[in-house]
Amino acid sequence: MRIRIASWSSSSLLILAFAAACAGGQASRGSGGEGPGAATGCAASGTLCWDFEQGTMPAGWTAARDEFQGQLLVDDTRAHQGRYALHARQLVGGKEGSQGGPKKTIRFELPAGFGPVLWGRAYVYTTPERPVSHAGLFNARYPRPGSTERAFDTLDWYEVATYQQKYMSxxxxxxxxxxxxxxQVSGTPLVLDEWTCLEWLFDGANGSEPEAAEPRVWLNGVELEWPERFVFSDPPTTTRPVREKAENFTVMETGVFLYQGLSVPTDWWIDDLAVGTQRIGCGPR
Structure with missing residues (x-):
């Protein structure tokens, strides 16, 4: 997402009731209904998990974006559990409200035939302030239907991020x-100075529906709702994009990537990252 010139959709605004109870079993919808299945943890077949306890970047991850000031490294300054975590350290640069911002990320090529559904889970810690600018934390990408292209810049993608100090997808x-x-922008402020469990579901298959599903995100086991939902484009448009369906997710990216400037040096830690084709869930905090 770039600078916001919001073209609002006709969707009604929802009132978000924020709860922050950690649930390691069933996920719930924002209204309290049952989520799509029980947590499986890292034991499920095909689940990929990284706890960063090697003290260095894990095998298979490669350096990607590197703009403005700051570092992305594995260190022992803060961890959700164990000793080490991925640390986006002292990111700063660019001008808030203008294009360009600090980006420090790594990428991972998913196994062939991963499938069109990707569940994810990560623990995230942010300090000292909530960025106003769009700050991406995780994305996963897939080729357009019928395309043989695999280059990063040819892929459709889902993203989990924050914007205007709130969680966004x-x-x-x-x-x-x-x-x-x-x-989709939630009514839930980014949690500061505390480890939080983020979960997401990117359903590029979406059953018999004609388009890929909208992204879904949970915070500490409670599904976020989206009071703000709109199309962003430059130049502006009110026409929604067609969310093309997926056959296989092929690559994912994590770290922190800001699309506008960041004036306050900010740190993020990401730990116990996991992805799979079934819900992974939040373990005991």
Whole structure:
């Protein structure tokens, strides 16, 4: 997402009731209904998990974006459990409200035939302030239907992020330009100075529906709702993008990537990252 020139959809605004109870079993929908299945943890077949306890970047991850000031490293300054975590350290640069911002990320090529459904889980710690700018934390990408292209800039993608100091999720077409995109902004402020469990579901199959599903995100076991939902494009449009269906997710990216400036040096830690085709869940905190 770039600078916001929001074209609001006709979707009604929802009132978000924020709860922060950690649930390691069934996920719940924002209204309290049952989520799509029980947590499996890292034991489920095909689940990929990283606890960063080697003290270095795990095998298979490669350096990706590196813009403005700051570092992305594995260190022992803070961990959810164990000794080490991935640390986006002292990111700063660019001008808030303008294009460009600090980006420090790594990428991982998923196994062939991963499938069109990707569940994820990560513990995240942020300090000292909530960024106003769009700050991405995780994305996963897949080829367009019928395409043999595998280059990063040819792929549709889902993203988990924060924006205007709140949690956000997005479906994007290939980047650049990455829009028109379908944006969902929660009413839930980014949690500071505390480990939180983020879970997400990117369902690129979506059963018999004609399009891939909208992204879903849980915070400490409670599903987020989206009071703000809109199309972003430059130039603006009110026409929603077609969320093309997936056959296989092929690559994912984590770290922190800001699309506008960041004036306050900020740290993020990411630990116990996991992805799979079934819900992984939040373990005991």
């Amino acid at each position: 997005i479906w994007h077409p290939p980047e650049p330009p990455g829009f028109p995109e379908w944006v």
